Amino acid sequence: MSRPLVEVEDLSVNxxxxxxxxxxxxxxxxxxxxxxxxxxxxxxxxGKSVTMRALMRLLPPKRSVIxxxxxxxxxxxxxxxHEALRRMRxxxxxxxxxxxxxxxxxxxxxxxxxxxxxxxxxxxxHKAGRQRALDLFDLVRIPSxxxxxxxxxxxxxxxxxxRAMIALALSCEPKLLLADEPTTAxxxxxxxxxxxxxxxxxxxxxxxxxxxxxxxxxAAEIADRVAVMYAGRVVETGPVRDLLRNPLHPYTAGLLAxxxxxxxxxxxxxxxxxxxxxxxxxxxxxxxxPRCGFTTAACNAAMPPALTPAPGxxxxxxxxxxxQPELA
Amino acid sequence: xxxxxxxxxPPPDATELSLPAQxxxxxxxxxxxxxxxxxxxxxxxxxxxxxxxxxxPWLAPFDPYQESIIRRLKPPGYQDRYWLGTDELGRxxxxxxxxxxxxxxxxxxxxxxxxxxxxxxxxxVAGFAGGLVNMIIMRVTDVFYAFPSVLLxxxxxxxxxxxxxxxxxxxxxxxxxxxCRVAETATTQVRNLDFVDAARATGAPLRxxxxxxxxxxVLGPVLIxxxxxxxxxxxxxxxxxxxxxxxxxPEPDWGLMLNALRQAIYVxxxxxxxxxxxxxxxxxxxxxxxxxxxxxxxxxx
Amino acid sequence: xxxxxxxxxxxDARDRGGPAQPLLIVNGLKKHFAIRGGVLGRVSAxxxxxxxxxxxxxxxxxxxxxxxxxCGKSTVARLLMRLIVPDGGEQIxxxxxxxxxxxxxxxxxxxxxQMVFQDSASSLNPRMPVQNSIAFGPIAFGTxxxxxxxxARELLVKVGLNPxxxxxxxxxxxxxxxxxRINIARxxxxxxxxxxxxxxxxxxxxxxxxxxxxxxxxxxxxxxxxYIFISHDLGVVRWISDRVLVMYLGEVVEIGPAxxxxxxxxxxxxxxxxxxRPALDPxxxxxxxxxxxxPPNPINPPSGCRFHTRCAHAEAVCSAQAPxxxxxxxxxxxxxxxxxxxxxxxxxxxxx
Numbered sequence: 001m002s003r004p005l006v007e008v009e010d011l012s013v014n015x016x017x018x019x020x021x022x023x024x025x026x027x028x029x030x031x032x033x034x035x036x037x038x039x040x041x042x043x044x045x046x047g048k049s050v051t052m053r054a055l056m057r058l059l060p061p062k063r064s065v066i067x068x069x070x071x072x073x074x075x076x077x078x079x080x081x082h083e084a085l086r087r088m089r090x091x092x093x094x095x096x097x098x099x100x101x102x103x104x105x106x107x108x109x110x111x112x113x114x115x116x117x118x119x120x121x122x123x124x125x126h127k128a129g130r131q132r133a134l135d136l137f138d139l140v141r142i143p144s145x146x147x148x149x150x151x152x153x154x155x156x157x158x159x160x161x162x163r164a165m166i167a168l169a170l171s172c173e174p175k176l177l178l179a180d181e182p183t184t185a186x187x188x189x190x191x192x193x194x195x196x197x198x199x200x201x202x203x204x205x206x207x208x209x210x211x212x213x214x215x216x217x218x219a220a221e222i223a224d225r226v227a228v229m230y231a232g233r234v235v236e237t238g239p240v241r242d243l244l245r246n247p248l249h250p251y252t253a254g255l256l257a258x259x260x261x262x263x264x265x266x267x268x269x270x271x272x273x274x275x276x277x278x279x280x281x282x283x284x285x286x287x288x289x290p291r292c293g294f295t296t297a298a299c300n301a302a303m304p305p306a307l308t309p310a311p312g313x314x315x316x317x318x319x320x321x322x323x324q325p326e327l328a
Numbered sequence: 329x330x331x332x333x334x335x336x337x338p339p340p341d342a343t344e345l346s347l348p349a350q351x352x353x354x355x356x357x358x359x360x361x362x363x364x365x366x367x368x369x370x371x372x373x374x375x376x377x378x379x380x381x382x383x384x385p386w387l388a389p390f391d392p393y394q395e396s397i398i399r400r401l402k403p404p405g406y407q408d409r410y411w412l413g414t415d416e417l418g419r420x421x422x423x424x425x426x427x428x429x430x431x432x433x434x435x436x437x438x439x440x441x442x443x444x445x446x447x448x449x450x451x452x453v454a455g456f457a458g459g460l461v462n463m464i465i466m467r468v469t470d471v472f473y474a475f476p477s478v479l480l481x482x483x484x485x486x487x488x489x490x491x492x493x494x495x496x497x498x499x500x501x502x503x504x505x506x507x508c509r510v511a512e513t514a515t516t517q518v519r520n521l522d523f524v525d526a527a528r529a530t531g532a533p534l535r536x537x538x539x540x541x542x543x544x545x546v547l548g549p550v551l552i553x554x555x556x557x558x559x560x561x562x563x564x565x566x567x568x569x570x571x572x573x574x575x576x577x578p579e580p581d582w583g584l585m586l587n588a589l590r591q592a593i594y595v596x597x598x599x600x601x602x603x604x605x606x607x608x609x610x611x612x613x614x615x616x617x618x619x620x621x622x623x624x625x626x627x628x629x
Numbered sequence: 630x631x632x633x634x635x636x637x638x639x640x641d642a643r644d645r646g647g648p649a650q651p652l653l654i655v656n657g658l659k660k661h662f663a664i665r666g667g668v669l670g671r672v673s674a675x676x677x678x679x680x681x682x683x684x685x686x687x688x689x690x691x692x693x694x695x696x697x698x699x700c701g702k703s704t705v706a707r708l709l710m711r712l713i714v715p716d717g718g719e720q721i722x723x724x725x726x727x728x729x730x731x732x733x734x735x736x737x738x739x740x741x742x743q744m745v746f747q748d749s750a751s752s753l754n755p756r757m758p759v760q761n762s763i764a765f766g767p768i769a770f771g772t773x774x775x776x777x778x779x780x781a782r783e784l785l786v787k788v789g790l791n792p793x794x795x796x797x798x799x800x801x802x803x804x805x806x807x808x809x810r811i812n813i814a815r816x817x818x819x820x821x822x823x824x825x826x827x828x829x830x831x832x833x834x835x836x837x838x839x840x841x842x843x844x845x846x847x848x849x850x851x852x853x854x855x856y857i858f859i860s861h862d863l864g865v866v867r868w869i870s871d872r873v874l875v876m877y878l879g880e881v882v883e884i885g886p887a888x889x890x891x892x893x894x895x896x897x898x899x900x901x902x903x904x905x906r907p908a909l910d911p912x913x914x915x916x917x918x919x920x921x922x923x924p925p926n927p928i929n930p931p932s933g934c935r936f937h938t939r940c941a942h943a944e945a946v947c948s949a950q951a952p953x954x955x956x957x958x959x960x961x962x963x964x965x966x967x968x969x970x971x972x973x974x975x976x977x978x979x980x981x
Contacts, residue, residue: 258839271836273835
């Protein structure tokens with residue numbers, strides 16, 4: 001059995017300002033094996049983006065207080081010095097953002113930017129870096145790759161920029177790719193192309209991917225496992241099929257029901273009543289209790305512990321043992 | 329469920345009670361300023377200067393025009409009643425500084441106020457109308473920009489013969505263009521925002537859209553810029569008086585006092601420095617308060 | 630729900646022509662944006678954002694408009710509200726031409742048609758309490774301020790917010806869903822007959838989106854409104870629309886009843902668009918993208934049929950000649966494609 005690539009234990013992130021102390025991430029733990037694709041699913045304020053940025057230590061050091069343990073490829077990320085961190089970023093862990101324009105320097109040609117990253121990390125010449133950039137552009141199926149290497153970021157269309165950003169992230173063959181809502185800003189026809197591309201690349205390169213999204217459809221298309229986050233905690237994890245067919249946590253079930261796809265028109269959509277909680281004032285018990293249809297007194301007393309009703313599945317809900325997973 | 333209301337109202341304990349106390353935009357600005365010690369200090373100083381200028385008739389121990397040959401250029405504390413000493417014509421410095429504050433502050437604030445009204449209005453109209461109107465207004469005001477403001481002020485004052493009132497017109501003319509530009513930029517940015525479109529979409533007359541929606545959002549940047557201009561205006565006015573083109577003697581304007589006391593620098597340097605110190609303090613306070621305001625207004629909750 | 634002063638009476642005094650007359654007819658709507666370049670600001674290119682769009686909307690129905698970025702749907706919304714001046718085409722509201730000497734003025738049209746914008750940081754005036762933002766419209770038309778604020782508070786109840794708690798709040802204190810409800814309340818303040826919703830739920834979290842959609846349906850039933858719902862989210866458009874219009878690069882490529890469009894799309898672009906939706910089934914993942922490339926730039930659209938560069942069925946006739954949508958009954962399902970036109974000369978043309 002190979003070692004897990006990512007091990008996160010009891011990660012908590014506090015953002016401290018003069019006016020408030022917000023716990024954006026509250027005791028998140030998960031592990032990931034190499035070659036797996038995991039999706040962190042949640043709405044705004046759930047803490048998913050913060051968790052991911054913590055993995056690469058991208059959070060502003062002055063305002064954020066991080067506790068817990070993060071190990072990537074066996075190394076403790078929190079304990080690294082700047083030199084080790086710099087080496088890790090790009091070659092072991094790489095990140096793709098939502099808005100490709102901000103990932104690139106607008107005044108440098110795209111091919112040169114990729115070549116620069118390659119030569120910095122691998123110690124090869126700029127020319128070798130350009131060659132690698134060309135190979136990458138072919139890999140991500142950018143047409144007329146040679147010509148596009150000399151383009152500036154704003155000269156590329158949205159879909160091409162996304163592909164170029166993927167090429168940049170893959171340039172040093174990282175073991176782990178982090179993607180933050182990478183397809184949210186894309187049109188439907190472009191989004192499906194990018195999703196298929198990423199799936200293919202992931203399979204070919206054996207990379208692990210953690211991506212963050214609020215879109216269940218995207219998760220269904222490319223994830224192996226899903227971790228659902230709510231109010232800074234992981235409330236359910238499991239293989240994507242099981243999770244979508246048989247959600248154990250009421251929030252997951254609510255998300256599924258309220259995603260609009262082919263529901264009958266004359267009936268109201270099923271909704272999760274209420275709104276995501278204010279992270280500064282969380283209720284003492286289960287964070288979802290105010291919106292849950294199945295709340296009991298025990299739910300409000302304390303945060304439900306993480307239960308594992310079936311291998312590979314985790315859920316923080318007191319109802320979970322009572323539900324039997326349906327046999328497919 | 330056939331109606332949406334029961335879903336629509338969030339359960340009472342979820343978000344509503346957790347909303348912080350109501351604080352308007354300006355309330356937020358005030359709240360942030362409270363934690364800014366530098367701005368508060370200089371704000372207090374500025375307030376002190378302004379108040380003392382307003383209350384000069386009650387605070388001044390002597391008549392500022394009262395001359396006395398025997399008491400010329402006496403050091404501070406002379407005879408226990410001349411706290412800051414006397415100037416070259418025997419007049420009490422403290423009284424002159426207090427009354428001089430009124431003149432200098434007026435010369436500083438009035439031009440900026442008038443220029444804000446004129447330039448600000450022009451800028452808002454130009455920014456909102458866009459196109460040809462914008463171009464016309466901006467190019468016309470550009471004409472004023474072509475001349476360096478100080479020289480223009482000197483030329484105008486010289487041609488018109490100086491005097492306090494006329495001394496204020498020249499800086500006013502110089503400030504209209506930059507204020508117009510700031511207002512126009514701010515208005516152009518605000519004009520493209522969705523809520524302005526929504527206001528136009530109600531079919532409301534243009535002046536109401538401008539008044540309720542555009543002006544409130546443009547006022548911020550314009551006021552900050554205007555407040556930074558006040559110190560420039562004070563220095564300019566003092567400079568004009570120093571050159572003899574602004575206020576005429578025996579008015580106790582600080583710039584004029586600087587000029588008059590120039591010759592006394594070898595006799596009593598401290599007295600000479602006093603009007604200059606007052607100008608300096610006022611300008612710096614104005615600038616620091618303006619900076620602090622900008623910082624408080626920039627951060628959005 | 631309590632029907633207050635916002636109940637629309639059975640015989641609305643503003644109604645002309647009764648239920649059979651379409652509330653809105655749009656013919657040949659055009660908007661080209663000029664790109665100015667060079668020192669003298671000469672026009673170097675034209676963005677043909679909206680290029681001959683025609684459709685009609687019946688009273689009480691919801692017309693959905695879908696399309697990707699660059700298709701011109703948001704421009705259409707703003708053209709209908711006359712926030713942008715069209716370059717061509719006519720707009721007929723309840724039988725009367727808008728902006729024409731014999732019809733109604735733009736201002737009069739705006740009293741009957743309102744718009745809900747996408748929730749963004751700039752959809753509400755940050756310096757105004759939300760009830761004042763809602764009351765602005767009525768105040769501008771002469772309603773006394775007290776009365777207008779009272780109306781605004783009633784509207785807050787109608788959209789599901791407690792006026793005592795929310796009336797005096799500022800936009801930055803509210804969540805996305807709450808702000809969007811305020812946007813809806815603001816649109817309702819002038820008692821319109823038709824509301825144009827431009828990506829009104831796109832920026833919201835999924836759970837909040839569902840709540841707002843339910844609210845919109847309830848309001849429509851209650852106040853007898855007509856909606857034009859513009860979105861890129863195909864699932865949402867299907868649920869809320871009676872008829873759907875598909876736009877591509879400034880033109881209408883398909884129009885018809887919602888179920889017909891989603892179950893049996895006629896235009897290759899519509900088929901590709903529908904096939905691009907991620908299935909919620911991990912066992913049914915797509916292996917090939919239905920269409921390649923990006924939506925092209927509206928500055929230099931392809932000749933003839935604008936979709937022919939990405940279409941699997943493209944033939945010579947497609948690049949030579951632009952297909953026409955055709956006119957038919959209101960409920961007909963039409964597609965602007967040579968395959969649908971028996972006389973086009975396309976090898977696969979359907980013979981009716």
